[in-house]
Amino acid sequence: MQINATLINLYHVCHRELWLHANGVRMEHTSEVVAEGKLIGETTYTDRSQKFTEVEIDGVKIDFYDAKNKVVHEVKKSASVEKAHIAQVQYYLYKLKQKGVDGVTGIIEYPKLKQREVVNALTPHDVEAVVRWEQAIEAIITSSICPNVIRAKICKPCSYYDFCYSTEI
Numbered sequence: 001m002q003i004n005a006t007l008i009n010l011y012h013v014c015h016r017e018l019w020l021h022a023n024g025v026r027m028e029h030t031s032e033v034v035a036e037g038k039l040i041g042e043t044t045y046t047d048r049s050q051k052f053t054e055v056e057i058d059g060v061k062i063d064f065y066d067a068k069n070k071v072v073h074e075v076k077k078s079a080s081v082e083k084a085h086i087a088q089v090q091y092y093l094y095k096l097k098q099k100g101v102d103g104v105t106g107i108i109e110y111p112k113l114k115q116r117e118v119v120n121a122l123t124p125h126d127v128e129a130v131v132r133w134e135q136a137i138e139a140i141i142t143s144s145i146c147p148n149v150i151r152a153k154i155c156k157p158c159s160y161y162d163f164c165y166s167t168e169i
């Protein structure tokens with residue numbers, strides 16, 4: 001399976017969720033959190049599709065790229081898993097860099113919180129980290145063993161909650 005931004009995000013949230021998603025066990029359609037996030041993404045800043053470009057690199061889709069100012073824009077429902085959001089945007093910057101587009105920054109907008117998070121242009125250290133994420137993801141998703149339930153606060157709103165806590169595979 002090709003690494004994409006969703007897998008990068010899930011790697012930073014829960015390795016079990018990453019494995020389940022990558023191995024075709026999908027529960028997102030049952031999640032109100034996912035639905036709400038999608039709605040926010042679709043209804044916030046509706047004029048941005050006219051201002052920004054949609055870019056696809058090796059199957060990785062960047063919805064809103066401001067080519068003039070070299071900024072990737074991303075909208076998120078909340079800041080609760082901010083590290084994963086930053087990693088996702090860093091992955092977009094990495095894919096752009098691979099295509100020779102350097103010095104791109106990111107802005108993650110949280111309409112509900114009325115906040116924005118700036119993602120700096122990648123340093124060589126950041127690039128090394130992204131490469132390590134890709135290798136780790138590959139190892140996790142190709143394993144025949146599903147990682148254990150993490151028993152964390154983030155489990156409750158997770159779309160796999162019922163699945164994880166009624167049966168462990």
Ligand code: SF4
Pocket residue numbers: 013014015016017148149150151152154155156158159160161164
């Ligand atoms: S319920 Fe918890 S352990 Fe299960 S996939 Fe979601 S975050 Fe991971």
